[in-house]
Amino acid sequence: MKGILVVHSFSGNTFSVSEKVVNKLKKEGHDVYIERLETTEKVKNGTPLSDIHLKNMPDLSSFDFVILSSPVHGGGVSSVMKKFIISSDSINGKDIFCFVTHFFPFAWMGGNSAISQFKKMCSEKNANVIDSSVVNWKNKKETGIGETVSKALDYVNSLCQK
Numbered sequence: 149m150k151g152i153l154v155v156h157s158f159s160g161n162t163f164s165v166s167e168k169v170v171n172k173l174k175k176e177g178h179d180v181y182i183e184r185l186e187t188t189e190k191v192k193n194g195t196p197l198s199d200i201h202l203k204n205m206p207d208l209s210s211f212d213f214v215i216l217s218s219p220v221h222g223g224g225v226s227s228v229m230k231k232f233i234i235s236s237d238s239i240n241g242k243d244i245f246c247f248v249t250h251f252f253p254f255a256w257m258g259g260n261s262a263i264s265q266f267k268k269m270c271s272e273k274n275a276n277v278i279d280s281s282v283v284n285w286k287n288k289k290e291t292g293i294g295e296t297v298s299k300a301l302d303y304v305n306s307l308c309q310k
């Protein structure tokens with residue numbers, strides 16, 4: 149299966165988990181690309197979406213599976229990832245796996261609300277989040293990275309069976 153992982157990462161946490169996901173999927177024989185969203189100017193907390201300009205706008209149309217990943221910002225998806233979702237035409241009709249990384253130790257402290265926002269934004273673009281995961285960065289013992297990697301693999305395998 150051919151897939152793409154589109155990631156926004158401000159300080160590198162989400163990107164490092166995304167690399168682990170991609171490496172695992174490659175090991176399992178999938179053809180997967182990773183693309184990190186970049187902006188033309190630095191985005192500050194509170195920058196309106198209309199002032200965010202993406203340098204790259206990955207085209208999802210040719211991919212069998214799509215993974216989106218974002219840090220939690222203010223209890224939601226990062227504004228750069230929001231900008232990507234609302235601007236993307238090729239997201240239409242896709243079955244998606246998404247995950248977030250956040251600082252607090254439990255998913256209910258921001259991670260779950262960001263996932264709900266991911267689902268809502270995707271459904272507004274006629275895309276379907278079929279599974280998701282939260283990485284709690286502060287909790288060193290059980291960060292959820294392994295679980296995220298295995299859920300991503302399960303998601304891809306479920307699409308293979310369709």
Ligand SMILES: Cc1cc2nc3c(=O)[nH]c(=O)nc-3n(C[C@H](O)[C@H](O)[C@H](O)COP(=O)(O)O)c2cc1C
Pocket residue numbers: 156157158159160161162163193218219220221222223224249250251252257258259285
């Ligand atoms: C502007 C901003 C807002 C944030 N808001 C939250 C938040 O609401 N809840 C939370 O748990 N972590 C929050 N964080 C922490 C990040 O979600 C966390 O450190 C994440 O792993 C960073 O991912 P990154 O390195 O890929 O950018 C925030 C970080 C920034 C910079």
